[in-house]
Amino acid sequence: MLFIFGMLLLGSCSKQEDAVSASPYLSVINTSPTAGTFNVYMNDIQINTAALPFGGGIAYKQYNPGDYRLKFTTASAIESLLTKNITISNSLIYTFFLMDKGDKLDGVLITDDFSGSVTDKSYVRFINVSPDAPSLDVAITGKSNLVADKSYKAISGFIEVDPGTYTFDVKDHTTGAVKATSESKVLIGGAHYTVMARGLMSDVGTDQAFSAQVYENK
8 A cells, every 4th residue: 555655646846836747746626615624535545634624725746647536525434525537647737626515516627837937927817616606807906807707617827917915806797896805915926826716606504605715826
């Protein structure tokens, strides 16, 4: 088992300074809008050290290229709530977003393109992971849209911005109304960030309400 584990996990590393590697990298982010937490398994080997809360993530880890079963369970059980077959390839970097809840629990695997990055700029992208949200835009607060018209599960590429401290407004694409504003975030030169529109706009109950989060991809 130790030999298999060593072959599966080649290590972990920040990918801000190294966008291309011989072996693929994968991170996982939990955007399922519940109060529950999740454990994550690659081919039945747990890859998280602590159960992932809403908005929590596993930093990039390096794996051998190939086909994997990515499994999600509750923090207290090993039965699969969702199992997805994924394929990861050499020299590519990926993020898997866990989305929705209950019998609609799902996820998408995104290829992260860090090519062309420079250390005197920061990089921002936007993803709509709110299951009941309309098409959305995102803007730096007080400025014009960075990204427009992203429906559920849609993601933009990375956009270059100056390093600095920002908040981001998530807006209804049709009306332009601001639906959520992120907390203030310091964007560092050479780093990459994902603005996530997450949570539920209606029928929240004990689940997570709609909000905006700035997540550093590292």
